Amino acid sequence: MVTRRDLLTYTSFSMALAALGFTPEVFAAQRLKLGSESPFSYDALVQRAKESAAKPYHAPAQVAESALANINYDVYRKIIYNPDYALFNTGVSRFPVTFFSVNSLHRTPVKMSVVENNHTREIIQSIDYFTFPDNAHGVSPDLKGNVFSGFRILENQQLLKKHSEKDWVSFIGASYFRAVGEQGQFGLSARGIAINTVLGDTQEEFPEFTHFWFETPQEDSNQLVVYALLDGPSICGAYRFVLQRTKGVVMDVDCSLFLRQDVGRLGIAPQTSMFWFSKMAKGSASDWRPEVHDSDGLAMWTGKGEHIWRPLNNPLQVRVSAFNDNNPRGFGLLQKDRDFKSYLGSVGYERRPDLWIEPKGEWGEGAVQLVEIPTDDEIYDNIVAMWVPKQEAKAGSEHQFSYRLHWLADEPYPSTLARCGSTRLGRGGNPGAYPDPDARKFIVEYRGEVLDVLPADAKPEAVIWASRGTIEGVKVEKAPGGQGNWRAVFDLHVEGKEPVELRLFLKEGDKTLSETWMYQYLPFRSSPRPLQGI
Template sequence: MVTRRDLITYTSFSMVLSALGFTPAVFAAQGLKLGTDTPFSFEGLIQQAKESAKSPYVAPQQVPDSAVASINYDIYSKVMYKPEYALFNEGVSRFPVTFFSVSNLHKLPVKMAVVENKRAREIIQNADYFIFPDNSQGALSAVKGNVFSGFRVLEHRQPLNKPPVKDWVSFLGASYFRAVGELGQFGVSARGVAINTVFGDTKEEFPDFTQFWFESPEKDSDRLVVYALLDGPSVCGAYRFDLQRTQGVVMDVDCVLFLRRDVGRLGIAPQTSMFWFSEMAKGSASDWRPEVHDSDGLAVLTGSDEHIWRPLNNPLQIRVSAFSDNNPRGFGLMQKQRDPESYLGSAGYERRPDLWVEPKGDWGKGSVQLIEIPTDDEIFDNIVAMWVPEHEAKAGSEHQFSYRMHWLADEPYPSTLARCGITRLGRGGNPGAYTDPAARKFMVEFHGDVLEQLPADAHIDAVVSASRGTLKDIKVNKLPSDKGHWRTFFDLHVDGKEPVELRLYLKSGDKTLSETWMYQYLPFTSSPKPLQGV
C-alpha cells in the first residue's frame, strides 16, 4: 500500500530527477546502476541487426566456468534476486522485472537496458543484486561485467522482506521464453526462431537473445514492451514484444530477420513442448501415471478456415509432418486433457497452457511443421511446432513477420463445428474375433452444440481416409450418457512398418459437422503382438 508520505517523497524526488534529465519511470529503477543514455528506437535496432548480419558471426563471451562452477541446478533454483533492485518495482508500473543470474547451466550473460523517451540506459550488472544460498556465488562476485542470463516479469510489486512474487513471463536461455496461461501454470515454451531443427545432417543452431531493452510503461498499464537483439551463426534479428497480462497472457511479436548464410529449415514462431505418453497409446509399465505431457496435440486453423486436430506421438524415431497452407490463420500446441485424474496430481499437467500463434499480415505459402522426437522421460522437450515459409531462406535475405501469441486454456477462436475429443486405440476386430494381429481399432470422440441438437438416430457419416491400408467397420454412435458427445469407430488393416496418415471428419448429407481429425499411425510402434493361449 502506498502511503501519502511515500507519494510525497516520490513526487519530490521525481521533480528533482526530471530537472536532471531523469523521468519517474527511470527513477523506478534507481536501485540499479545505469549507464549513460543513448538514442534508441525499433527502427534503429532493425538497422543494427541488418548491419551486424553483414559481418561474420562472433560468438558472445561466456562467463568463466570457474565463476559458476558452484551454481548447479539445485543451487540455482534457490538464488533470489533482491527486490530492492527490481526494475519498475516502484512508480507507475504494475509489473516489476527481475533478473536471472548466470549459472553452470546458463553461462551467457545478457545485456539489459531501460528505455524512456527514445533514450536507453544500460543496466550496470552486479552479482550483489542476488542472494545466493550458502555463499554459493563463489567466484561470480569477482566477475567484472554482465551477470544476468535472462529476466522474469512479476505479477505485482515485490515487497521487501517477503517471499518472492510469482512471475507470468520469463526469458531464459538462447531465444527461449514462456508465459503462464489462464490456469496459472507454465508449460509449453516458445523461441524467437528455429534454425535447421531436424534438417538432414545439418546441426541445429540456437541463436541467442544477446540484449534486451525495457520500455518504461505507462501508469497502471497492463502491458510491458520489450525489445531484443537476436544473434547467431546464420541469423541476426530485431524483435519487439508487447506483453499483456489478460486472463492468460497475450504477446504481440514483430520480428525482422537477416540471414548470414543459407538456412535449410527456417522456423517462424516456433513452440517447444513435451509429450511422453497418453492413455491413447501407453507402453506397458513405462510409468504409474495414466498420462504425462505438457501438450497432447497440434491444432491448426488453415487459410481456408479448416480446423485441424492432430494428436501427438512419441515415436521410436524422429518424425516430421508438414501441413501445407497459404496464409494460415493460426496454429498451436494444445493441452486438451484437463482432468487431474489423468495425471494423478503430478506436476500440474492439467493446468499447462495452450499456446496459439495468430499470424498477422501476409505469410504466404508454406507449412505448419510438427517435429516429434523420441523420449523416455518427462524432463525432455521432444515436440516442436513452427511455420516454415515455402520460399528459400538464402544468405543475404530479409524476413519480416508479425504475429500474436495467446497463452490460454483453449484456442482463442475455437471452431463452431463439433470439436475433436479423446482418441483411443485398440485391437482391430471384435471380442472373440481378433483375426488380424496387425489390425487396429480407432475410437475418436467429437462434441459440441451442433451434435447436441441431433437425435440419437440421426444419420451421421464418418468421412475417413488413409494414405495406405484398408478401412473397415466404420461406425458413428451417440454416447447415451452425454447428449453432446458422439463416437466414431473404424478398423485399419495395414501391412508393413511405414507410417499411415489418417484423416476423419463428420458430416450429415452435404453439411460438415466437425473439425478435421488427423493422425499419423506408426505400425511398428503400435501393433499389438498376438495373444498366446494359456
C-alpha cells in the same frame, strides 16, 4: 534433443524471499545503476540487426566455468534477486522485472537496458544484486561485469517483496521464453526462431537474445514492451514484444530477420513442448501415472477456414510432418485433457497452458511443421511446432513477420463445428471375436452443439481417408454414458511398418458437422506396445 533441465528448469526458484527471513530493510538503499543515455527506436534496432548480419558472426563471450564453480543447481535455485534492485520496483508500474544470474548451463551474459522518451540507458550489472544461500561458499572474484542470463516479470509490487518467484513471463536460454496461462501454470515454451531443427545431418542452431530493452510503462498499464536483439551464426534479428496480462497472457510480436547464411529449415513462431505418453500410448511399467505430457495435440486453422486436430505421438524415431497451407489463420500446441484424474501427479499437467499462434497479415505459402522426437522421460522437450515459409531462406535475404501468441486454457478461436476429443486405438475386429492381427480399431470422439441439435433420426457419416491400407467397419454413434459425445469407429487393415496418414470428419448430407481429425498411425508400434492413442 533439447532438455528442459538445460534450458528451463532454472527459471523457477523454489525458495521465496520471505522464507529466507529477509525484509526490504536488510538490503542496501542503493538502487539499480544505469549507464549513459543514447537515442533508441525500434527502426534503429532493425537497422542495427541488418548491418550486423552483413558482418561475420562473433559468438558472445561466456563466463569462465571456474567462475561458476560454486553455483551448482542446488545453490542456483536458492539465489534471490534483491527486490531493491528490481527494474520498475517503484512508481506506477504494475510489473516489476528481476533478473537471473549466469550459471553453469547459462554462461552467456545478456545485456539489459531501459527505454524512456526514445532514449535508452544500459543497466550496470553486478553480482552484488543477488543474495546467495549460506552453502554457496562465497562467489568467485572473477564473476564481474555483466552477470544477467535472463529476466522474469512479476505480477505486482506485492509479490516482488513476498513471493519473488511468482512471475508470469520469463526469458532465459538462447531465444526461449514462456508464460503462464489463465490457470497460473507454466508449461510449454516459445522461441524467437528455430534454425535447422532435425534437418538430416545439419546441426541445429540456437541463436541467442543478446540484448533486451525494457520500455518504461505508462501508469497502471496492463502491458510491458520489450525489445530484443537476436544473433547467431546464420541470422541476426530485431524483435518487439508487447506483453499483456489478461485472463492468460497475450504477446504481440514483430520481428525483422536478416540471414548471414543459407538456412535449410527456418522455423517462424516455434513452440516447444513435451509428450511422453498418454493412457493408451504407454510402455509397460514405464511410469505409475496414466498420462504425462505438456501438450496432447496440434491444432490448426487453415487459410481456407478448415479446423484440424492432430494428436501427438512419441515415435520410435524422429518424425517430421508438414501441413501445407497458404496464409494460415493460426496453429498451436494444446492440452485438451484438463482432468486431474488423467495425470494424478503433483506437477499440474492438467493446468498446462495452450499456446496459439495468430499470424498478422499474409504469411503466404508454407507449412506448419510438426517435429516429434523419441523420448523416455518427461525432462525432455521432444515436440516442436512452427511455420516454415515456402520461400527459400538464402543468405542476404530479409524476412518480416508479425504475430500474436495466446497463452490460454483453450484456443482463442475454436471452431463452431463439433470438436475432436479423445482418440482411442485397440485391436481390430468385433468385441468377443478373434482379433484380426492386421487390423487396428480407431475410436475418435466428437462433441459440440452442432451434434446436440441433430434430429433423432439423423445419421451422421464419417468421411475417412487413409494414405494406404483398407478402411472397414465404419460407423458413427452416440457414445454411451450420457456425456453428449459422439464417436466415429473404424478398422484399418494395413501391412508393413511404414506410417499411415489418416484423415476424418463428420457430415450429414452436404453439411460438414465437425472439424477434421488427422493422425499419423505408426504400425511398428503394434508390437511390443499394442495400444496407442490419446
